[in-house]
Amino acid sequence: MKKAVCGLGLLTLLIAGTVAAQSNTSSRDDHALIVTASNTTKNTLLVYDTTGALLEQIPTGGEGGVSGNAGGIAQDRDRLAVVNFGSGNVSVFGKDLQHTGLQLEKLVPAITNPISVAFGRDHLYILTATNIESHRIDSNGVESQADGEARLVIGDGSAAQVGVLRGQLIISEKSNAIETIDVNEQGAVSGSTKLVANIPSNVNTPFGLATRGNDAYVTIAHANEVSLVRNDAVQIVTSSGTQSAPCWVTLDGPFLFSANSPSHSVSRYAVYGDKIVQDAAVVTTFSGNPTDITYRSDLAAVIDANGSVSHVSIFNVDGSGSFTLKAQATINSAATNGIAIVRPDSDFNW
Numbered sequence: 001m002k003k004a005v006c007g008l009g010l011l012t013l014l015i016a017g018t019v020a021a022q023s024n025t026s027s028r029d030d031h032a033l034i035v036t037a038s039n040t041t042k043n044t045l046l047v048y049d050t051t052g053a054l055l056e057q058i059p060t061g062g063e064g065g066v067s068g069n070a071g072g073i074a075q076d077r078d079r080l081a082v083v084n085f086g087s088g089n090v091s092v093f094g095k096d097l098q099h100t101g102l103q104l105e106k107l108v109p110a111i112t113n114p115i116s117v118a119f120g121r122d123h124l125y126i127l128t129a130t131n132i133e134s135h136r137i138d139s140n141g142v143e144s145q146a147d148g149e150a151r152l153v154i155g156d157g158s159a160a161q162v163g164v165l166r167g168q169l170i171i172s173e174k175s176n177a178i179e180t181i182d183v184n185e186q187g188a189v190s191g192s193t194k195l196v197a198n199i200p201s202n203v204n205t206p207f208g209l210a211t212r213g214n215d216a217y218v219t220i221a222h223a224n225e226v227s228l229v230r231n232d233a234v235q236i237v238t239s240s241g242t243q244s245a246p247c248w249v250t251l252d253g254p255f256l257f258s259a260n261s262p263s264h265s266v267s268r269y270a271v272y273g274d275k276i277v278q279d280a281a282v283v284t285t286f287s288g289n290p291t292d293i294t295y296r297s298d299l300a301a302v303i304d305a306n307g308s309v310s311h312v313s314i315f316n317v318d319g320s321g322s323f324t325l326k327a328q329a330t331i332n333s334a335a336t337n338g339i340a341i342v343r344p345d346s347d348f349n350w
């Protein structure tokens with residue numbers, strides 16, 4: 001069984017340029033933005049258009065350094081959150097009212113080094129190396145003081161990602177833990193984290209997850225599996241087949257896509273009811289190890305790292321879930337972390 005580290009270390013950032021591929025797209029996609037973070041000592045938010053052109057480099061005000069995670073960037077309505085692992089805080093960006101881009105609203109301190117972030121129920125949720133915490137969002141933005149926090153089940157620094165379910169959060173720890181914690185009616189973290197039931201006996205390194213409603217799809221990377229978690233229990237487990245170590249997943253409509261780091265590929269699954277059906281082992285391949293993935297409707301973006309460089313690849317996705325390369329940007333750093341798609345039909349006014 002082939003294992004891989006789904007994430008890479010810290011190197012110096014130098015923007016190297018872009019290569020675009022021809023494709024027919026809607027005007028909505030033409031005006032979408034792809035955002036990622038340099039994850040370097042002076043962490044920087046990198047903003048691309050769908051041709052792969054770098055539009056902005058905005059300092060986060062913090063230090064990068066996170067690896068082996070997903071959800072390092074989260075977007076909700078008119079806000080973006082970016083983890084600053086090295087400085088122990090999260091940058092929150094809002095709309096720049098005088099221009100067409102983003103501006104740094106504040107740095108939100110975390111209990112310890114932040115790994116992953118998610119928005120939900122008028123809250124920002126921050127997963128750190130050892131804890132999960134909630135920060136209320138009101139008319140003044142994200143509150144600096146947490147209104148709820150709890151220790152993780154393992155809490156040994158192997159935390160990977162947090163996701164939002166109805167009335168709960170779900171968390172993966174690479175030390176073989178898939179866990180949930182309740183949130184109260186206001187959305188604050190409440191109570192203690194607890195393992196979900198029916199975790200397979202062969203569980204080996206839960207990594208990424210994607211959520212919708214009561215359902216969470218969680219990868220078990222080194223067991224080469226994708227699992228469905230519902231109502232605090234694993235319901236079904238599906239093999240990744242010929243592709244090794246599915247690390248990170250993204251979900252929209254009927255399709256779940258997994259980024260398989262050691263296989264340098266993305267797989268497609270059809271998900272419905274209690275089913276996870278792999279209907280395409282490979283929809284695209286990369287020269288490097290994919291380290292994060294995002295997908296919204298007919299647009300997808302993937303980060304892969306190869307040697308001393310990273311690539312942000314942007315794809316059109318058709319109705320059957322097939323990928324067509326639209327553009328690719330190259331960054332002279334293997335540290336790049338987190339990825340999100342911001343469309344003009346969101347509350348952002350680009």
